[in-house]
Amino acid sequence: MxxxxxxxxxxxxxxxxxxxxxxxxxxxxxxxxxxxxxxxxxxxxxxxxxxxxxxxxPQWECLPHFIITDIANYLSDVHRISMALVCRSWFVCVMKAPRIWRDKTITLTGEKYDQNHLRYVRSVGRYLHSFHVFSHIRSYYNRYQVRRFQRILTTILAELYRKGPVQLKEVSFVDFFIHRHMRFDRDQVCRKGVLRSLRRFLRVQYRLESADLTGICIKFEEAIQLLSCLPTSSGKTLSNLYIHQLLQTHEEGYTQMSFVEAIGRFENLSVLHIDYNCISDDLLVTLSEHKRGILQEIVIKCRREDTHNHVVEEESWRKLHKSMPLLTVEMVCREIVRFSALKPILVSSMQLTSLEILGHDNSDNFQPDRLLRHIAKAFPMSLERLVVDVNQVRRTMSHGFLAIIMNCINIDYLEIHGRILVEYLQEMFDHFQVVVNKDRLAPGPMHFRYIGYGLDHIDGFAETAVMFEDYQNLVTQHNCTYEFLMDPYLATAWL
Structure with missing residues (x-):
């Protein structure tokens, strides 16, 4: 018309x-x-x-279906159910719209409330593309909670298995900590049931693009069986693999060739998150040969509880970067602050782009200046992000701090927790001003965050605060952010 x-x-x-x-x-x-x-x-x-x-x-039941589904897409699951109960037309629009039920994250606690997650999977589980399961068992000693957790998880995975099975693109089983949650399990019934369900479920997933097994914490033999299920079904499609804390404490994955073979079976792996106790020369050689040009990011976590005394040869890292020029390597060292322990790990051929050193120095073993000089010497061209957050440090930073500022030319973010002498901060700002006037470019880090603490250094912090305020305009003109903060306890004592 x-x-x-x-x-x-x-x-x-x-x-x-x-x-x-x-x-x-x-x-x-x-x-x-x-x-x-x-x-x-x-x-x-x-x-x-x-x-x-x-x-x-007004006839609300005649509202176009695409408008109803667009509105429901912004709502939580509870509000979607309430919306679906308005009328039969809305029920069909909401409950039969696959695109608003694609992603689901659940937290299993071993309580009766977990039954709601099972009802969700039975109702709309067939539409899922991303499924994330977190564990939060409140009492490790309550065997009934552990048993209920195992039953609910097994039933949920069985429901997804019966519905086709449901083919997911992303799956996560995070923070299960099986070695701790199920240590009081008699005859290991719950432990075996959970792992058996996980293996059966992963074995029938043929379209996975991302798998997150962070924090499962199981024995090495169990980890190999679980990892072997992924390349069997999704070896050609899986691109992101997260296996931090897949092995329980004190397991030595770097000594086992079967672990290297399991990782080598993934054909299109581009992102790998792994623990340092699984890094070995054989693994790096396998990655350089089988993942030539594909692997783009490796994130390594090194914890004090895990084995970290082994040394990875520099030649292995060199071969890996030669076969993958665009590869970025990031590392997080937690509770490892002794320089003698960090130096063999931080070899120059790693070409680190990001480094975080976190922990406490209760025995005065942390040597911040010496560590910073080593980092500036080892990664002058590759380092882009550096965070040093070690509490209770009694030693100040001086030449090592300046070495990071002047030698690491590509650094973008620098965060220091500790004490930096005022004269070296003044040298940093002088260097900033000289380079700006000469090259018209912002030198050093674009973002610098300095968190100071220590009551014996409180007068120096007052002078530091005035210095940061004086140079604030100069720094802001070049789109940089330089921030000085004080530890809350120290700020209270100062006031």
């Missing part, structure tokens, strides 16, 4: 019954033959031919 040259004047008037009616005066309407204006308006004809009346009748 074509309607042209329409001029409509409308005013609101009240009928005798008190209802609001819209009065329409149609001046000029021209249309094709057979076109009826009743398709647009519901008319109520009067004796006067020039006046037509209509009353809009």
């Amino acid at each position: 074509d309607i042209e040259n329409i001029h409509i004047e409308a005013e609101v008037c009240s009928s005798e019954s008190g209802n609001r009616i819209l009065q329409v005066d149609r001046k000029v309407i021209s249309s094709h033959e057979g076109a009826s204006s009743s398709a647009l308006y519901k008319m109520f004809d009067d004796d006067d031919e020039t006046e037509d009346y209509f009353e809009p009748i």
Whole structure:
């Protein structure tokens, strides 16, 4: 129907019954033959031919389906269910719309509330593309909670298995900590049941692109069996693999060739998150040969509880970077602060782009200046991000801090927790000003965050705060962020 040259004047008037009616005066309407204006308006004809009346009748059940699904897409699961109970039409639109049920994250606690997650999977589990399961068992000693956790998880995976099975693109089983949660399990019934369900479920997933097994914490033999299920089904599609803390404490994955073979079976691996106790020369050689040009990112976590005394040869790292020029390597060292322990790990051929050193120095073993000089010497061209957060440090930073500022030319973010002498901070700002005036470029890190603590250094912090304030305009002009903060306890004592 074509309607042209329409001029409509409308005013609101009240009928005798008190209802609001819209009065329409149609001046000029021209249309094709057979076109009826009743398709647009519901008319109520009067004796006067020039006046037509209509009353809009809202019919929410006739709202277009795509609008209903768009609204439901912004709601939580509880509000979606409430929306679906409005009427039959909305129920069909909400509950039968696959795109609003693609992603689900659940937390299993071993409580009765976990039954709600099972009902969710039974209702809309067939639409899932991303499924993330976290564990938060409150009491490790309560065998009933552990048993309920195992039953609910097994039943959920069985439901997904029966529905096709459901083919996921992303799956996560995070923070199970099986070695701790199920250590009081008699005859290891729950442990075996959970691992058996995980293996059976992963074995039938043929479209996985990302698998997160962080924090499962199982024995080496069990980890190999679990990892072997992934390349069997999704070896050609899986690109992201997260296996931090897959092995329980004190397991030595770097000594086992079976682990290297399991990782080598993934054909399109581009992102790998792994622990340092699984890094070996054989693994790096295998990655350089089988993942030539594919692997883009390796994130390594090194914890004090795990084995970290082994040394990876520099030649192995060199071969890996030669076969993958765009590879970025990031490392997080947690509770390892002794320089003699960090130096064999931080070899120059790693070409680190990001480094975080976190922990506590209770025995005065941390040598921040010596460590920073080593980092500046080992990674002058590759380092882009550095965080040093070691509490209770009694030693100050001086030449090592300046070495990072002046030698690491590509560093973008620098965060230091500790004490930096005021004269070296002044040298940093002087260097900043000289390079800016010379090259018209911002030197050093674009983002610098300095968190100071230590009551014996409180006068120096007052001078530092004034210095940062004086150079704030210069730093801001070049789109840089230099921030000085004080430890909350120290700030309270100062005030």
